[in-house]
Amino acid sequence: MSKFLLVCLAVLLVAVVSEAGPRGRGRGHMGGRRQRGEGMMMMKRRGKGAQWRRKWAIGRIDGDMDDVNTYSSDDNIPVHTPEMVNRRPVAKRPWKLRRKMRRRNKKFWRSKNAVLDSAGEWVIMDAPTRRVPLLAYLCHNIILEFDYSSFISKLMTANCKRVRSQDNRASNGVIHIVEEVMLPVSDSMVDIVTKDRQLSYLKTAIGRSSLGQALRADGQLTLFAPTDAAFQKLDSNVLNRLLRDQKCLDKVLKNHVLPNVVCSSAIQGKSRTKNLLMRYLSVNRDQEDKVFVQDSQVVSADIMTTNGVIHLIDEVLIPDDALGILDVAEKQNATKVLELIDRAGLRKTLESAENITFFVPTNEAVEKLPSDVLTSLARDTNALANILKYHVTPVETECKFVYNGYELETLSSGKSIVLYEYSTFPFRQRWLQTAQCGRIIMGNIPSCNGLIHLVDKVLLPPVGNILDVLAQDRRFTQLVDLLKRAGLADALQGEGPLTIFAPTNQAFGKIPSSTLQSLASDVDQLQTVLKLHVIKGFLCCAGIFEDNFFHRNRISSLEGTRLRIRKEGDQLMVQSSTISSCDLTGTNGVVHAIDSVILPNQKQRDRSWYGYYYN
Numbered sequence: 001m002s003k004f005l006l007v008c009l010a011v012l013l014v015a016v017v018s019e020a021g022p023r024g025r026g027r028g029h030m031g032g033r034r035q036r037g038e039g040m041m042m043m044k045r046r047g048k049g050a051q052w053r054r055k056w057a058i059g060r061i062d063g064d065m066d067d068v069n070t071y072s073s074d075d076n077i078p079v080h081t082p083e084m085v086n087r088r089p090v091a092k093r094p095w096k097l098r099r100k101m102r103r104r105n106k107k108f109w110r111s112k113n114a115v116l117d118s119a120g121e122w123v124i125m126d127a128p129t130r131r132v133p134l135l136a137y138l139c140h141n142i143i144l145e146f147d148y149s150s151f152i153s154k155l156m157t158a159n160c161k162r163v164r165s166q167d168n169r170a171s172n173g174v175i176h177i178v179e180e181v182m183l184p185v186s187d188s189m190v191d192i193v194t195k196d197r198q199l200s201y202l203k204t205a206i207g208r209s210s211l212g213q214a215l216r217a218d219g220q221l222t223l224f225a226p227t228d229a230a231f232q233k234l235d236s237n238v239l240n241r242l243l244r245d246q247k248c249l250d251k252v253l254k255n256h257v258l259p260n261v262v263c264s265s266a267i268q269g270k271s272r273t274k275n276l277l278m279r280y281l282s283v284n285r286d287q288e289d290k291v292f293v294q295d296s297q298v299v300s301a302d303i304m305t306t307n308g309v310i311h312l313i314d315e316v317l318i319p320d321d322a323l324g325i326l327d328v329a330e331k332q333n334a335t336k337v338l339e340l341i342d343r344a345g346l347r348k349t350l351e352s353a354e355n356i357t358f359f360v361p362t363n364e365a366v367e368k369l370p371s372d373v374l375t376s377l378a379r380d381t382n383a384l385a386n387i388l389k390y391h392v393t394p395v396e397t398e399c400k401f402v403y404n405g406y407e408l409e410t411l412s413s414g415k416s417i418v419l420y421e422y423s424t425f426p427f428r429q430r431w432l433q434t435a436q437c438g439r440i441i442m443g444n445i446p447s448c449n450g451l452i453h454l455v456d457k458v459l460l461p462p463v464g465n466i467l468d469v470l471a472q473d474r475r476f477t478q479l480v481d482l483l484k485r486a487g488l489a490d491a492l493q494g495e496g497p498l499t500i501f502a503p504t505n506q507a508f509g510k511i512p513s514s515t516l517q518s519l520a521s522d523v524d525q526l527q528t529v530l531k532l533h534v535i536k537g538f539l540c541c542a543g544i545f546e547d548n549f550f551h552r553n554r555i556s557s558l559e560g561t562r563l564r565i566r567k568e569g570d571q572l573m574v575q576s577s578t579i580s581s582c583d584l585t586g587t588n589g590v591v592h593a594i595d596s597v598i599l600p601n602q603k604q605r606d607r608s609w610y611g612y613y614y615n
Helices: 002-020 082-086 094-108 189-195 197-208 212-216 228-232 236-244 246-254 325-331 335-344 347-352 363-367 371-379 381-389 466-471 474-486 505-509 513-521 523-531
Strands: 043-046 051-054 057-060 114-116 122-126 134-138 141-145 161-170 173-178 221-226 270-274 280-285 291-293 296-305 308-313 356-361 406-409 416-423 431-435 438-447 450-455 498-503 534-536 554-556 562-568 571-574 577-586 589-594
Touching: 189 197, 189 212, 189 221, 189 296, 189 308, 197 212, 197 221, 197 228, 197 236, 197 246, 212 221, 221 296, 236 246, 291 308, 325 335, 325 347, 325 356, 325 438, 325 450, 335 347, 335 356, 335 363, 335 381, 356 438, 371 381, 466 474, 466 498, 466 577, 466 589, 474 498, 474 505, 474 523, 498 577, 513 523, 534 554, 571 589
Parallel strands: 221 308, 356 450, 498 589
Antiparallel strands: 043 051, 057 141, 114 122, 134 141, 161 173, 270 280, 280 291, 291 296, 296 308, 406 416, 416 431, 431 438, 438 450, 498 534, 554 562, 562 571, 571 577, 577 589
């Protein structure tokens, strides 16, 4: 008997659950509260009052759009009507059907934004709201969702003609009243551009690019088409390069194309929209009712095509990465180096080069060069050309792909640029990259034919190894002599990389002559002192940071003593010596001049929490 009661209870429970049905989920759905027979008409309550709005309207298109069930947005729509019951989709689980249609809506509107009219042609639908009207095909049914923002006036267009009155019901259909006559559309975007005489430059550009097929195929696009007058405003070199280089031309054309239809009447005030480059274009309508895209004015709007709409504009919208590498450098205000390029006669070489990386010194970096160096370079154009070629590599290299000791071959006869990165503890709070000890201020600036990295100094090609660097500088004659006496000259000519803190002749002059003579006579003691000035690795001055609670930069010398290297204000310190001249680079390391000799047993007070461990 008990088993029989349990079975009855189970059957009753199943019946109750099936009668109640699943509850809907997600925004805008009433879930289990939806009454049976309501069909696909869903009501949504907005605000605290009894404000209802239409969410869904379902109709059926058969031939001449007869037998369509729609309602005006101002009508009081009943919750339950016999018509809706008759048109309710046949499905055991309507909530699954609604979810399936929502998914189809999202996928469909990524590529479509149109409704088929009675003649079988596409009619472009648009509304300037935050949400685009959704449309999906489910068998023979069409589901439309009109979602109007509460803070913007309602606007609906058909083929970019404003709909003045919507949803006027008739006995055999529905009427929408438009402000202008809608003419048949039969030409694609490419057809319109080909036939229009004032778009001959654009026709040539599309023919030489890879975008022609996309502008000819089915779709829902917006093309901001520059007129011939707009192309003629461009510099002749820029125009020739764009028409010659397909890579640059594709970027320019994609900058003019939107992946959806935007009618001019939908542009009210200031807004922005993404183009095919996935970058924002600003569009706005001013007080004089003129429409602008970026800084270009729309001179003729709403030219309908079978795959979208065309607006004619009076300027070409060229993104920075579609400009030549020298044009991008000029936009970065690197005018000094461009003057040197013109003086050396390298402009045509760099403009015609492809896939290069250009380390561009800033104006401040060029001004830091001594006046006598600038004068000599102005006289010797070959030397100037070699220095400028040293800033250019024949391969595009992004900063994120480099590592310590990464070498890049340059255009300067076998010379290479070495890249390093430096950071502080903890969590790499301060991080930077250098190219031949020039700090990269801004990297990975794209252009049509390469990348630009802005650096804070002029990169000079190394003249040899670090011993050659010391031998060619008159400030280090005494140091070179002592290195040879100590037998360390061969070590400084090795593979490296090494960093040497080189005492100048004035620094050795601070040592008593008797002490210096005894030091020179004792080879072992001389090696100990000189090895204190050499560390392994490539340490640029840009990689020396201020000390903080966590970070104390200590590096072992070849002698074994850990040297404390830090930045104090504007001065760079090694133990108690000040670095007076930075970054004399060689093929196997770098030289920094210091103003005093580092002697053994120079104790440095370290206030860090781990200072006792190091001392």
